Amino acid sequence: MAAVSPLPxxxxxxxxxxxxxxxxxxxxxxxxxxxxxxxxxxxTAWTYTTGRLWLSVLPGAAAFLGGIMVLLAASRPAAMSGxxxxxxxGAWFVVGVPIMxxxxxxxxxxxxxxxxxxxxxxxPVMRLLEGLGFFYGLGVVIVFFAALALxxxxxxxxxxxxxxxxRPAEPARPQGYRPA
Numbered sequence: 073m074a075a076v077s078p079l080p081x082x083x084x085x086x087x088x089x090x091x092x093x094x095x096x097x098x099x100x101x102x103x104x105x106x107x108x109x110x111x112x113x114x115x116t117a118w119t120y121t122t123g124r125l126w127l128s129v130l131p132g133a134a135a136f137l138g139g140i141m142v143l144l145a146a147s148r149p150a151a152m153s154g155x156x157x158x159x160x161x162g163a164w165f166v167v168g169v170p171i172m173x174x175x176x177x178x179x180x181x182x183x184x185x186x187x188x189x190x191x192x193x194x195x196p197v198m199r200l201l202e203g204l205g206f207f208y209g210l211g212v213v214i215v216f217f218a219a220l221a222l223x224x225x226x227x228x229x230x231x232x233x234x235x236x237x238x239r240p241a242e243p244a245r246p247q248g249y250r251p252a
Contacts, residue, residue: 087221091139091158099132127168134161151225159218165211
């Protein structure tokens with residue numbers, strides 16, 4: 073069995089921090105969004121629904137936990153597991169709403185996008201921004217940072233001072249040369 077190489081603390085740091093922040097945003101925004109007119113129904117703050125649990129809290133928690141694992145991991149397999157967990161959470165942000173709409177009778181959906189009459193944008197633009205900020209855009213950005221972390225951890229580190237010396241080239245042989 074091959075030895076697991078330790079990771080330098082700087083590897084995956086930015087991705088881990090971004091995954092933590094994005095996961096926290098995804099899990100908390102349905103509860104605090106109504107304070108500033110950015111919400112899905114029910115548009116009251118801190119109201120729990122099963123739709124919020126399945127479509128916001130759980131994938132946000134997965135991205136948050138994955139970001140912590142990426143940030144604090146001491147080995148490649150642990151860090152890659154965290155990045156995969158965050159990627160799955162981000163993917164669920166993207167595909168969760170259409171899947172839950174097909175699987176359930178609508179009771180577990182996100183609700184309807186609420187466009188406040190006094191908002192800075194028109195109702196269609198607010199619905200677009202809410203869809204991007206709550207689910208689709210958020211999920212894509214989480215998957216992006218998880219993929220960056222996976223890429224960083226998939227590449228084996230090269231020790232400092234290690235160089236690859238090329239083999240000496242064989243001399244050119246004349247046409248028709250046959251070794252004896």
